Amino acid sequence: xxxxxxxxxxxxxxxxxxxxxxxxxxxxxxxxxxxxxxxxxxxxxxxxxxxxxxxxxxxxxxxxxxxxxxxxxxxxxxxxxxxxxxxxxxxxxxxxxxxxxxxxxxxxxxxxxxxxxxxxxxxxxxxxxxxxxxxxxxxxxxxxxxxxxxxxxxxxxxxxxxxxxxxxxxxxxxxxxxxxxxxxxxxxxxxxxxxxxxxxxxxxxxxxxxxxxxxxxxxxxxxxxxxxxxxxxxxxxxxxxxxxxxxxxxxxxxxxxxxxxxxxxxxxxxxxxxxxxxxxxxxxxxxxxxxxxxxxxxxxxxxxxxxxxxxxxxxxxxxxxx
Ligand code: TXA
Ligand code: MG
Numbered sequence: 305x306x307x308x309x310x311x312x313x314x315x316x317x318x319x320x321x322x323x324x325x326x327x328x329x330x331x332x333x334x335x336x337x338x339x340x341x342x343x344x345x346x347x348x349x350x351x352x353x354x355x356x357x358x359x360x361x362x363x364x365x366x367x368x369x370x371x372x373x374x375x376x377x378x379x380x381x382x383x384x385x386x387x388x389x390x391x392x393x394x395x396x397x398x399x400x401x402x403x404x405x406x407x408x409x410x411x412x413x414x415x416x417x418x419x420x421x422x423x424x425x426x427x428x429x430x431x432x433x434x435x436x437x438x439x440x441x442x443x444x445x446x447x448x449x450x451x452x453x454x455x456x457x458x459x460x461x462x463x464x465x466x467x468x469x470x471x472x473x474x475x476x477x478x479x480x481x482x483x484x485x486x487x488x489x490x491x492x493x494x495x496x497x498x499x500x501x502x503x504x505x506x507x508x509x510x511x512x513x514x515x516x517x518x519x520x521x522x523x524x525x526x527x528x529x530x531x532x533x534x535x536x537x538x539x540x541x542x543x544x545x546x547x548x549x550x551x552x553x554x555x556x557x558x559x560x561x562x563x564x565x566x567x568x569x570x571x572x573x574x575x576x577x578x579x580x581x582x583x584x585x586x587x588x589x590x591x592x593x594x595x596x597x598x599x600x601x602x603x604x605x606x607x608x609x610x611x612x613x614x615x616x617x618x619x620x621x622x623x624x625x626x
Contacts, residue, residue, distance in 0.1 A: 329475045336476045337478060343451045343460055350414075351415060370420050376437050378395045378399060380440075385409055386408045403429070406427045414445075425493070457469065463479035487618060491505065503617070504613040540590045540593065541594045558601050558602070559604045560606045571593060573585045
């Protein structure tokens with residue numbers, strides 16, 4: 305009975321059996337959805353262009369948008385990219401954890417050019433999830449993994465989110481429960497000179513600045529950008545009205561710290577006004593509001609400090625005209 309269930313379902317709870325199965329599938333060029341502390345990733349063997357091509361096809365991701373290569377540790381990362389003093393300091397301080405470092409790619413890196421979208425840089429991350437780390441260690445190859453959602457849509461923070469969107473197209477979903485952080489990794493480019501934050505995320509800017517003992521520049525100050533940072537992204541079906549101080553008839557509410565009342569549906573990201581809790585709940589709340597079929601969501605103002613920077617970044621993109 306148990307065996308039959310496993311064959312008929314492409315979903316397994318995180319743990320040793322899932323590690324075994326995920327490694328087998330990745331080795332033979334398949335797609336495995338991996339739990340991470342930020343969001344779920346759609347993983348494939350980063351050294352195989354055929355496997356990587358399946359990611360782009362399933363997500364309908366534009367081929368100019370490069371993928372993050374996930375590795376189990378710093379040693380594996382330094383085989384793929386060239387780490388300067390800043391990159392090494394960051395890696396030692398924040399890995400495993402919600403931070404991705406962009407560095408020059410090593411000429412002998414085995415990561416497929418398709419995964420890098422032809423760039424001469426590579427984005428590297430060591431995720432903080434025991435099952436996924438075990439998979440990366442056992443596989444012994446980097447895993448290319450974007451967030452496991454259709455391109456431009458909301459990121460998944462549960463296995464159910466993934467199943468509803470891309471489920472039918474993947475070989476295995478490893479269910480590791482709800483993602484602890486809930487927003488994607490902070491992306492920081494170390495390409496000579498002071499590092500540049502390309503995407504705010506789960507590691508806060510002030511934590512990075514303390515460790516590096518310097519102020520960090522934004523991509524607006526420079527030519528370097530993350531090709532995937534389009535204005536409209538994380539797009540729910542409903543439209544968002546940001547920094548709302550009132551609720552209009554027919555609107556649903558995405559609240560923070562109990563600022564708004566009423567609404568045809570009402571979700572408070574954190575009644576206590578805790579930004580960490582709000583980040584962890586953000587995508588699930590947007591998925592949930594979308595499921596109610598409302599057309600407009602009034603979103604309460606959310607502080608921009610700490611994790612609020614990443615939360616506001618995602619909300620602005622989710623609200624952008626498309
Ligand atoms: O938390 C995360 O980072 C999740 C989990 C699964 O690890 N992954 C994720 O991947 O958010 P994705 O593909 O949804 O976002 C990766 C971003 C994209 O905006 C992409 O353009 C950027 O990283 N990126 C990848 N390689 C890059 C590079 N070499 N230079 C600049 N940006 C890069
Ligand atoms: Mg994404």
